[in-house]
Amino acid sequence: MTGNRTLTMIKPEAVKKNFTGPILNKIAEAGFHIVAMKMTRLSKAQAEAFYAVHKGKDFYENLTDFMSSGPIVAAILEKENAIETYRKLIGSTDPKDAEEGTIRKLFAESKSYNAVHGSDSDENARIESDFFFSETERYS
Ligand code: ATP
Ligand code: MG
Numbered sequence: 001m002t003g004n005r006t007l008t009m010i011k012p013e014a015v016k017k018n019f020t021g022p023i024l025n026k027i028a029e030a031g032f033h034i035v036a037m038k039m040t041r042l043s044k045a046q047a048e049a050f051y052a053v054h055k056g057k058d059f060y061e062n063l064t065d066f067m068s069s070g071p072i073v074a075a076i077l078e079k080e081n082a083i084e085t086y087r088k089l090i091g092s093t094d095p096k097d098a099e100e101g102t103i104r105k106l107f108a109e110s111k112s113y114n115a116v117h118g119s120d121s122d123e124n125a126r127i128e129s130d131f132f133f134s135e136t137e138r139y140s
Contacts, residue, residue: 002083002121005035005076007128008090009117012070015039019107020073023116026103027077030089035140036133037075044068050131062112074132078140083125086118 010023027034042050047067054060079085091102094111098104108115119125129138 002081003125004080004082005078005129006082006086006119006125007117007132008075008077008086008119010073011113011115011117012066012072013109013113014107014115015071015073017107019115023103023107026089026106030079030085032077032079032082032086035076035078036129036138037073038132038137039071039073040132041071042068050128059112066113076129076133076138083119083122087120090116090118
């Protein structure tokens with residue numbers, strides 16, 4: 001059982017393809033409450049900071065180029081057991097392996113261009129939420 005908040009990003013490729021609305025609809029249908037939300041564009045340095053845990057891996061350069069290539073939508077989502085429930089809703093990192101009906105299966109291009117991010121732990125959800133949102137930008 002995890003805490004009740006997670007941080008998501010709708011990634012540049014999905015925003016560009018106008019999937020923001022349909023993805024937010026899936027999130028709402030699944031019963032998540034939106035606590036905070038913004039459209040913004042990460043600089044290369046910000047993308048590197050956000051994905052610092054992957055520094056040194058072969059996909060890090062591509063990942064941070066991609067994540068700074070256009071606007072994203074970041075949001076804090078609330079629901080019981082948020083981390084696990086949201087990662088189930090988005091599906092496997094590679095959309096080829098993702099279950100039918102999951103956000104990545106429906107909207108992701110590939111493993112590298114995979115439509116959305118979801119936090120992987122309560123601690124990272126807190127760190128990632130603080131990365132994007134001040135206290136006054138959260139409405140619970
Ligand atoms: P995210 O953190 O974006 O929610 P995830 O937790 O499912 O995705 P991670 O292992 O944290 O997956 O990887 C972060 C991102 O790096 C993935 O979303 C994916 O775009 C990219 N990535 C991970 N592994 C690979 C890989 N082997 N090849 C290419 N890209 C990869
Ligand atoms: Mg991850």
